[in-house]
Amino acid sequence: MSAIGNGTNIFWHECPVGKSERQKLLDQKGCVVWITGLSGSGKSTLACSLSRELHAKGKLSYVLDGDNLRHGLNKDLGFKFEDRTENIRRVGEVAKLFADAGLICIASLISPYRKDRDACRAMLPDLSFIEASTVYMNMPLELCEERDAKGLYKLARAKKIKGFTGIDDPYEPPLNCEIELSLQDGVCPPPGTMSGRVVTYLEEKGFLEDK
Amino acid sequence: MSVSFQLEDRRMGSPFMDSAGLQLYAKRVYIHSCRKPNLQVTKRSLKLNMATVGNSTNIFWHDCPVGRHERQKLLDQKGCVVWITGLSGSGKSTLACSLSRELHAKGKLSYVLDGDNLRHGLNKDLGFKVEDRTENIRRVGEVAKLFADAGLICIASLISPYRKDRDACRAMLPASSFIEVYMNMPLELCEERDAKGLYKLARAGKIKGFTGIDDPYEPPLNCEIELSQQDGVCPPPGTMAGRVVTYLEEKGFLEYK
Numbered sequence: 428m429s430a431i432g433n434g435t436n437i438f439w440h441e442c443p444v445g446k447s448e449r450q451k452l453l454d455q456k457g458c459v460v461w462i463t464g465l466s467g468s469g470k471s472t473l474a475c476s477l478s479r480e481l482h483a484k485g486k487l488s489y490v491l492d493g494d495n496l497r498h499g500l501n502k503d504l505g506f507k508f509e510d511r512t513e514n515i516r517r518v519g520e521v522a523k524l525f526a527d528a529g530l531i532c533i534a535s536l537i538s539p540y541r542k543d544r545d546a547c548r549a550m551l552p553d554l555s556f557i558e559a560s561t562v563y564m565n566m567p568l569e570l571c572e573e574r575d576a577k578g579l580y581k582l583a584r585a586k587k588i589k590g591f592t593g594i595d596d597p598y599e600p601p602l603n604c605e606i607e608l609s610l611q612d613g614v615c616p617p618p619g620t621m622s623g624r625v626v627t628y629l630e631e632k633g634f635l636e637d638k
Numbered sequence: 639m640s641v642s643f644q645l646e647d648r649r650m651g652s653p654f655m656d657s658a659g660l661q662l663y664a665k666r667v668y669i670h671s672c673r674k675p676n677l678q679v680t681k682r683s684l685k686l687n688m689a690t691v692g693n694s695t696n697i698f699w700h701d702c703p704v705g706r707h708e709r710q711k712l713l714d715q716k717g718c719v720v721w722i723t724g725l726s727g728s729g730k731s732t733l734a735c736s737l738s739r740e741l742h743a744k745g746k747l748s749y750v751l752d753g754d755n756l757r758h759g760l761n762k763d764l765g766f767k768v769e770d771r772t773e774n775i776r777r778v779g780e781v782a783k784l785f786a787d788a789g790l791i792c793i794a795s796l797i798s799p800y801r802k803d804r805d806a807c808r809a810m811l812p813a814s815s816f817i818e819v820y821m822n823m824p825l826e827l828c829e830e831r832d833a834k835g836l837y838k839l840a841r842a843g844k845i846k847g848f849t850g851i852d853d854p855y856e857p858p859l860n861c862e863i864e865l866s867q868q869d870g871v872c873p874p875p876g877t878m879a880g881r882v883v884t885y886l887e888e889k890g891f892l893e894y895k
Binding site: 448 | 692693695696698699700704708712713735738739742745750751755757758760777780781783784785787788789790810834836839
């Protein structure tokens with residue numbers, strides 16, 4: 428029995444069917460692929476492309492999209508600093524559950540603060556947390572703004588949105604990410620090419636089979 | 639079921655201003671059968687009201703080509719939530735584990751969301767006062783919904799003492815995908831077991847607001863499965879798990895068709 432956080436008298440219940448059994452059933456290893464970058468850098472597009480490629484290989488994945496989660500689990504959170512931190516924390520905890528369930532969990536969120544991403548990394552055992560940076564100097568702000576897929580940069584520049592990442596709130600690029608995706612000769616690679624790189628990485632690291 | 643609409647793109651105002659909010663008419667949006675609470679379908683148009691999603695503004699919905707149906711086909715099962723409710727010590731966690739083992743033996747993928755375990759992680763910031771219990775249940779419901787959407791049979795095992803909170807979780811899911819299992823074991827039995835020594839502490843006044851002692855448990859009024867003593871004896875976990883598996887089989891959750 429333990430006092431965990433604000434919950435006292437909490438126990439831990441083990442089950443006979445654990446991560447190894449589920450991984451054997453699925454013939455893959457559970458992990459988290461964390462896609463971070465500016466708004467409009469292509470995170471959701473990459474996440475979908477990646478899930479499609481994995482599905483084509485018979486692998487089970489699930490996308491946790493930052494926007495989608497703000498419709499449900501995180502609908503009580505806004506965009507102020509502490510809410511962003513709590514948003515990331517909750518997504519990290521849920522991603523950990525999905526990885527434990529044996530899925531390849533693809534988390535797609537701006538997640539602008541390094542401290543918060545590092546805290547998620549610390550939740551997972553070594554090597555199961557893969558951070559894929561899609562922006563890091565290479566999907567420049569200008570490109571994201573030019574796309575302005577949701578019209579948000581325009582609103583931010585007109586000061587109709589405050590605290591918008593990249594405009595008046597910082598984005599802290601990763602210092603040590605596993606995969607960095609960037610422009611090639613000034614051109615953004617197609618989503619399929621970028622997801623192909625992630626799939627190759629997962630294959631090489633042995634996540635696409637249970638051995 | 640998926641439907642596509644030809645729609646008009648129009649935006650007005652901004653949720654950060656004093657005005658009412660932003661509305662987006664999206665071109666060629668595919669709507670899946672799972673619910674999106676911020677969608678309203680009118681005659682020939684689709685409104686995606688970005689501004690009214692809780693405290694999050696300027697939020698969009700991102701659809702993916704790989705959806706629930708594709709995952710269910712891959713797993714050869716249908717995602718759902720089995721919500722096990724009952725007093726502390728009624729056998730919820732035991733049933734959850736027994737159920738997951740039986741499902742695994744049939745080659746079906748399930749995942750247990752145990753109330754205690756979740757209070758080690760996602761819900762570690764919550765205590766046991768009323769509003770915290772409500773938030774605890776809400777979060778577990780939302781996560782269970784995600785697992786069901788992922789195609790898994792998600793087994794949630796929590797006291798979840800308040801009817802209103804359980805009903806709110808039921809409302810999050812498509813009809814018939816929420817299977818409420820009531821562990822109807824008498825307080826005396828649970829207290830006699832006192833597997834975690836909590837009833838003793840509660841009786842001694844060392845724990846306040848303990849369900850069944852000085853906090854209410856509201857039994858379900860319309861649960862899908864009720865498990866109770868047979869001739870004054872609690873059935874073995876395997877027997878009770880078997881009843882749930884039979885239910886899932888009969889309702890078609892253990893295959894993709």
